[in-house]
Amino acid sequence: MxxxxxxxxxxxxxxxxxxxxxxxxxxxxxxxxxxxxxxxxxxxxxxxxxxxxxxxxxxxxxxGDAAGRLAGGGLQQKRRSMILDSLAHFRDVVGAPVYFAVFREGEIEVVGVSDTPASPAVDEWAEFRATGHAHAIGQCLLAQLDEKTRKDYFDRHPVVAVTPYTVRDQRTFEGRIRSLGRMQPVTERQEYALGTVCAAIPITVGDVAATMAISLPLCQQERLLYVVDRLRSEVGALLSTLSFSISI
The missing domain is CATH 1.10.10.10 (Winged helix-like DNA-binding domain superfamily/Winged helix DNA-binding domain)
Structure with a gap:
């Protein structure tokens, strides 16, 4: 040895x-x-x-190439650790699971999630990237896209009912996001997972659509707007760390 x-x-x-x-x-x-x-x-x-x-x-x-991959992997892991550490901090501040996601290369990508055993994150029982119309993360990201990019997404991932509360068609979805104020939070109640309410806030990370989101059990839905407002007030300090995630 x-x-x-x-x-x-x-x-x-x-x-x-x-x-x-x-x-x-x-x-x-x-x-x-x-x-x-x-x-x-x-x-x-x-x-x-x-x-x-x-x-x-x-x-x-x-x-050689192998050395480059080794170095890149180390940097990637460091960046991911920074993101998860930051999300854990904000999870503790708001008292709810916190998610960070981006829209990259035509798909919804959840970069990091931080939760606790007492407040678990939503189970991905239906693939997040294919059900963007149903959850707050996807709704927030899709609302930031131009119509052409959004159409391309829906051509590959059509609107389908995930729960009885899910938006039923693309036209209804488009009407919903047009009614949103610029950079306003998106909320959804039981559209992706029964018994769960979620909210997401749009954030600017370079020219990439990104979002931070929280989820709560339905019995705590009265806390939803308070929690997301608390997250909005704190998120500015996190943006420099989250910007690293775009290259992960």
Whole structure:
């Protein structure tokens, strides 16, 4: 095990050395910078190249695609953790499950959810991305789109009854969103899940349609507007973190 750990440490030092040279560097220079004997450096460089972490071009070594994916994955995880931490904070502030979602590449995407055992999030019993007309998250996102983009969405995900309270057709849905004031919250009662009420607020993250939402059991529906107003008053402090999610 110590030998294996030592090999990993040496390989990581080589990767760091390669990463410090945008145009690449030869084996001898990399061995010197990593503090490794040249034969050891050659062996590790060949292994890292074989695995795709490095490429050899014109006698120098540069980072390969696998290294890029590794770095990107770490950054992605860091961003996602930041978002979830922020959502957890606001979950505690408003006392309800908090959701963050975006409309990306023609689809509704729930980026993060934060809830507690005592106040669980709504179960995704019908696919969120295909039922945007039924839940507050989707209604809020679709309301921010132009008619052409919205039509493209409904061509792929037609309006269907999810519960007895769901909007029945696209024309009715369009009438509903036209009646909304700009940047006003959207509320729905039992349209996606029986026994649940939800609200969502539109937020601006670059040029991407985004929303934050909350859900409550039907027996607490009198709290809905208070909770969403509390979320609106707090959300400004969260936007810098949420903007990271667009690239996740």
């Amino acid at each position: 110590p030998t294996l750990i030592g090999s990993v440490q040496r390989a990581l030092r080589l990767l760091e050395a390669v990463g410090s040279h945008s145009e690449g560097a030869p084996a001898k220079q990399l061995a010197r910078e990593a503090g490794l004997p040249l034969p050891t450096a050659y062996h590790l460089l060949r292994t890292l190249t074989h695995e795709g972490y490095l490429r050899r071009e014109g006698g120098v070594f540069v980072l």
